[in-house]
Amino acid sequence: MVFFTELLQKAVIDKEGKTIGILCDLVFQDGTEYAPVKYIVFLAKDKYKKKLSLEYVEGIKQENGSASYSILLNITSAEMQPLFVHETDLLAHELLDKQIIDVSGVKVVRVNDLLLNKVEEQFCITGVCVGTTSFLRRLGLKQHFLGKVVYKFSSEKIIPWKSVEPLETKEAKGHLHLKEAKNKIAEMHPGDIADLMEELSPKEQMLIFNRLDKKTAAKTFVEAGPAVQESFFKGLKINRLVDLLESMPPHNAADVLGILEGEKAKVILNQMNHEKAKRISDLMQYPEDSAGALMRTDYFALHDMDTAAKAVGNIRKAKPSADKTHVLLVVDHEQHLVGTLSMRTLLTAKPRQQLKTFMRKKPFVVYPQTSKQDLATALEKYNFYMIPVVDEQATLKGIITADQVLSEVIPKSWIRRKFILKRAKRQKKIEQEKK
Numbered sequence: 001m002v003f004f005t006e007l008l009q010k011a012v013i014d015k016e017g018k019t020i021g022i023l024c025d026l027v028f029q030d031g032t033e034y035a036p037v038k039y040i041v042f043l044a045k046d047k048y049k050k051k052l053s054l055e056y057v058e059g060i061k062q063e064n065g066s067a068s069y070s071i072l073l074n075i076t077s078a079e080m081q082p083l084f085v086h087e088t089d090l091l092a093h094e095l096l097d098k099q100i101i102d103v104s105g106v107k108v109v110r111v112n113d114l115l116l117n118k119v120e121e122q123f124c125i126t127g128v129c130v131g132t133t134s135f136l137r138r139l140g141l142k143q144h145f146l147g148k149v150v151y152k153f154s155s156e157k158i159i160p161w162k163s164v165e166p167l168e169t170k171e172a173k174g175h176l177h178l179k180e181a182k183n184k185i186a187e188m189h190p191g192d193i194a195d196l197m198e199e200l201s202p203k204e205q206m207l208i209f210n211r212l213d214k215k216t217a218a219k220t221f222v223e224a225g226p227a228v229q230e231s232f233f234k235g236l237k238i239n240r241l242v243d244l245l246e247s248m249p250p251h252n253a254a255d256v257l258g259i260l261e262g263e264k265a266k267v268i269l270n271q272m273n274h275e276k277a278k279r280i281s282d283l284m285q286y287p288e289d290s291a292g293a294l295m296r297t298d299y300f301a302l303h304d305m306d307t308a309a310k311a312v313g314n315i316r317k318a319k320p321s322a323d324k325t326h327v328l329l330v331v332d333h334e335q336h337l338v339g340t341l342s343m344r345t346l347l348t349a350k351p352r353q354q355l356k357t358f359m360r361k362k363p364f365v366v367y368p369q370t371s372k373q374d375l376a377t378a379l380e381k382y383n384f385y386m387i388p389v390v391d392e393q394a395t396l397k398g399i400i401t402a403d404q405v406l407s408e409v410i411p412k413s414w415i416r417r418k419f420i421l422k423r424a425k426r427q428k429k430i431e432q433e434k435k
Helices: 132-137 145-153 179-187 190-197 202-211 216-223 228-236 238-247 250-257 264-271 274-284 308-318 343-348 372-382 403-407 412-433
Strands: 012-013 019-028 036-042 047-051 057-062 070-073 097-100 109-110 113-119 122-130 157-160 299-303 329-330 337-341 386-390 395-400
Touching: 019 047, 019 122, 036 228, 057 264, 070 250, 097 299, 113 132, 179 386, 190 202, 190 216, 202 228, 216 238, 238 250, 238 264, 264 343, 299 308, 308 343, 337 386, 372 386, 372 403, 395 403
Parallel strands: 012 070, 299 329
Antiparallel strands: 012 019, 019 036, 036 047, 036 122, 057 070, 097 109, 113 122, 122 157, 329 337, 386 395
C-alpha cells in the first residue's frame, strides 16, 4: 500500500542504477472495482514528460522504512522507448482537488490523495482519500510537530474506487462523482438533495440533477432555492423544463415559474399541455400571500351519491397519497363541496349507505382570497391538517395542507437549520457505527 502523493517527485531509476527522471504522474484505466495503472509518467532530464509501460517497472523501493520512495525499472535507459502523454490519457494528478459527493454524510468533499495497492498482480488505484490526514500528507506537514500530532489522532478517510463513478467522456474527465451518488442519491429526500446543490457550481449541479429520475428531479426542483432554480432554468433545455413542470403539482409549477420574467414564463407555458398550463396560469393570477396561490389543485374527492362500498372501491382504484385521504372530501355532481368524512367513518359505514347520509355537512372552508396569516390562524385554532378552498359558489377549487402554510410562515433560515441538524445527526450515527 502506498499513496500517490508519496510517489510524486521521486526518482525513477533504471536497471543500471541511473536516475532517468522523476515521477510526475500515472496513467490509469478506469474500472468497476479498481483502476489499473498502465503507465508511469516521468519528467526526463531533457525536461519532457514521457510515459513508460508499467511492465518495465520492477517495483517501488522504500528507504529504510521511511516515507522516501524510488521507482525501480527492469530495463536500462538505452533500451527504453518511452511514449509521449496523449490528451486522452486518464492522469492520476487530475483527480486531485476534484469534488465528490459523500451521500452518507450529505456533503461535498475534496480528493486529497489516491490509495495505490497491488491487486491480482496489478498495480491499481483502489481508493480516493479525503479529510485532514490526507491533506496534511499532501502538503508534507505530517513530519512537523503540529502535523505529527494531528496526523496521529486523525483517521485516514478512504472512499473505495468501486464507489467512484467512471470517467465516461472527455468532457467529464477529472470530474469525480461517487457511484453511490448515482445509485443512492435518488433515495435521498429531495430537500437534502436541494440543500446539497447549494454547495456545488452550476455545472456540478447539472451533473447531479441529470442523474435523477423525473419524479425526484421535479421534487428537487421544487425544494431548491431561487438561485439553484435559476441555475436549472439556464442549464436545462426548454423541452426538459416543460417535462419537469408537467411532472409537478400545478401549485409547485406556478411557484417555480413565478421566479421567471413574464415573457419567459409564457414561452414555457405555451409548450406545455394545454390543460396543465391553464391550471398553472390560473394559480399564478392569485396574490402571492393568498390561499389561491398556495392551494393544491390535485385533490381527491368522492361523490355524495356513491355508496360506502363504491367509495372504498374508488379509493383503491385511484390510490391517492396519504395526505389526500387524511380528510376525505365529498362533492355533488356539479363539483360543489357538500361535506367531508374521515377514513374511519367510511370504513365502518354500511356498504350500501350513501355518503350523503353520514358525511359531515357544512365543512370549514376558505376562499382563494384568504390570506396566509388567516390560514395559519385557522389551522392552529381548529387543529386542522387540511382546509378545502372553494369559490363563492362553493365549487371546490383546491386544498391547503398544514405543512404548506408552515413552509410559508416559518423563516427560510429555520428550514435550512432543520436540514443541517438532520445532516449532523446522520453523520454522528455513521461515525458511531464505524467505531
